[in-house]
Amino acid sequence: MIPVEEAAERILAPVRVLEAERRSPLDALGQVLAEDVRAAFSIPPADNTAMDGYAVRAADTAGARSDAPRYLRVVGELHAGRAPGVAVEPGTAVRIMTGAPIPPGADAVVQFELTTEASPGAAKAGLVGVLRPASPGSNVRRAGEDVREGQLVFSAGVELRPAEVGVLASLGLTSIAVVRRPRVAILSTGDELRSPGEALAPGTIYDANSYSVAALVRRYGGEPTLLGIARDRADDLVARIRAGLDSDLLITSAGVSVGDYDLVKEVLAAEGEIGFWQVRMKPGRPLAFGQIRGVPVVGLPGNPVASMVAFEQFVRPAILKMLGKRRHRKPEIEARLVGSADNRDGRRCFVRASVAREGDGYVATVTGPQGSGILTSMSQANGLVVIPEDVPEVTTGDRVRVQMLDWPEVE
Ligand code: AMP
Numbered sequence: 001m002i003p004v005e006e007a008a009e010r011i012l013a014p015v016r017v018l019e020a021e022r023r024s025p026l027d028a029l030g031q032v033l034a035e036d037v038r039a040a041f042s043i044p045p046a047d048n049t050a051m052d053g054y055a056v057r058a059a060d061t062a063g064a065r066s067d068a069p070r071y072l073r074v075v076g077e078l079h080a081g082r083a084p085g086v087a088v089e090p091g092t093a094v095r096i097m098t099g100a101p102i103p104p105g106a107d108a109v110v111q112f113e114l115t116t117e118a119s120p121g122a123a124k125a126g127l128v129g130v131l132r133p134a135s136p137g138s139n140v141r142r143a144g145e146d147v148r149e150g151q152l153v154f155s156a157g158v159e160l161r162p163a164e165v166g167v168l169a170s171l172g173l174t175s176i177a178v179v180r181r182p183r184v185a186i187l188s189t190g191d192e193l194r195s196p197g198e199a200l201a202p203g204t205i206y207d208a209n210s211y212s213v214a215a216l217v218r219r220y221g222g223e224p225t226l227l228g229i230a231r232d233r234a235d236d237l238v239a240r241i242r243a244g245l246d247s248d249l250l251i252t253s254a255g256v257s258v259g260d261y262d263l264v265k266e267v268l269a270a271e272g273e274i275g276f277w278q279v280r281m282k283p284g285r286p287l288a289f290g291q292i293r294g295v296p297v298v299g300l301p302g303n304p305v306a307s308m309v310a311f312e313q314f315v316r317p318a319i320l321k322m323l324g325k326r327r328h329r330k331p332e333i334e335a336r337l338v339g340s341a342d343n344r345d346g347r348r349c350f351v352r353a354s355v356a357r358e359g360d361g362y363v364a365t366v367t368g369p370q371g372s373g374i375l376t377s378m379s380q381a382n383g384l385v386v387i388p389e390d391v392p393e394v395t396t397g398d399r400v401r402v403q404m405l406d407w408p409e410v411e
């Protein structure tokens with residue numbers, strides 16, 4: 001048996017970052033920039049007002065008080081989206097709306113609330129009274145205060161979140177180079193499997209793994225393709241595996257343990273260079289890894305929980321690495337355990353648990369029976385309690401480490 005870390009390292013070592021593609025910023029959400037992005041112009045492109053109010057010369061407002069307003073002649077009105085027209089000469093003001101450019105001559109904006117516009121009793125025709133002195137620059141958003149022309153806005157390697165998508169749009173960009181998403185082919189194997197939508201005959205069950213694995217692939221940024229279900233026959237396995245070889249990664253499930261019909265091992269080995277590992281973990285001991293015609297192949301165990309747990313340990317990091325991401329690991333927290341689990345044969349156990357806050361810390365409650373076929377135990381869990389190889393059992397009250405499956409990855 002090989003340790004979990006060794007299996008993880010050996011799977012990750014040959015995986016390479018994929019090449020770039022061009023996409024719209026919105027379609028590239030979650031992908032990693034493959035180019036530096038520089039600003040072709042400043043944002044905002046011109047000084048503009050942060051408030052609805054009056055553009056003034058600050059010097060004209062010196063000494064203004066609410067009981068002795070400084071009156072200025074209103075010489076124009078400016079909405080956002082208009083080019084500045086009339087200039088602000090001494091003794092005048094331009095009525096101006098948020099986002100409108102500051103007219104020539106003005107150096108401050110007085111919001112409506114600090115003018116006689118807000119106290120109609122003091123209004124005078126054609127004039128506005130300023131109730132408080134304005135300092136130069138007040139309520140003015142400077143050209144380039146967000147982004148300066150020529151500035152390096154994002155370096156290659158940045159992961160696009162909603163804020164980056166917005167910044168790229170504010171730069172006027174309609175396409176950018178990002179590391180493309182890996183295409184991941186998924187093959188379930190087993191005579192007993194039927195697809196949802198088909199009728200179940202005695203002895204058959206629905207194929208869960210194609211869907212849980214495809215959902216994991218999609219969650220972590222890959223593009224899954226379902227190759228369907230291969231029967232436990234070499235010819236069918238070979239044909240379907242070959243159909244997946246135009247992908248960046250091929251994932252099979254089941255047929256990698258020691259049963260009479262576990263042909264996946266033999267077929268994978270005959271088609272390419274594949275190793276079979278017994279990984280020192282529970283669930284998920286049997287695992288195949290290698291490559292067929294240059295395509296990395298991971299053979300996950302068949303039990304539905306085991307295939308998901310093994311995916312989280314070994315396949316997620318590979319997909320994130322292909323995407324050019326630096327963060328591959330799930331965060332681990334410490335929690336107080338409720339429930340128990342034992343570990344009699346020195347493997348690393350991953351126990352499904354539901355984690356909640358408790359005071360300053362966390363409590364991790366084991367989600368019922370832990371059989372590796374009990375997929376609802378995975379559905380109830382948001383974390384995996386990790387029991388080290390040398391700890392024979394854990395029980396209520398113990399401090400345990402928990403991998404948080406629904407939290408964003410860390411480095
Ligand atoms: P195997 O490794 O082929 O012996 O499969 C181990 C167990 O996982 C068996 O009980 C299979 O029926 C079950 N299994 C295999 N593949 C799937 C699948 N795609 N969906 C649900 N259960 C599966």
Ligand code: MG
Pocket residue numbers: 189190191254255261262302
């Ligand atoms: Mg089988």
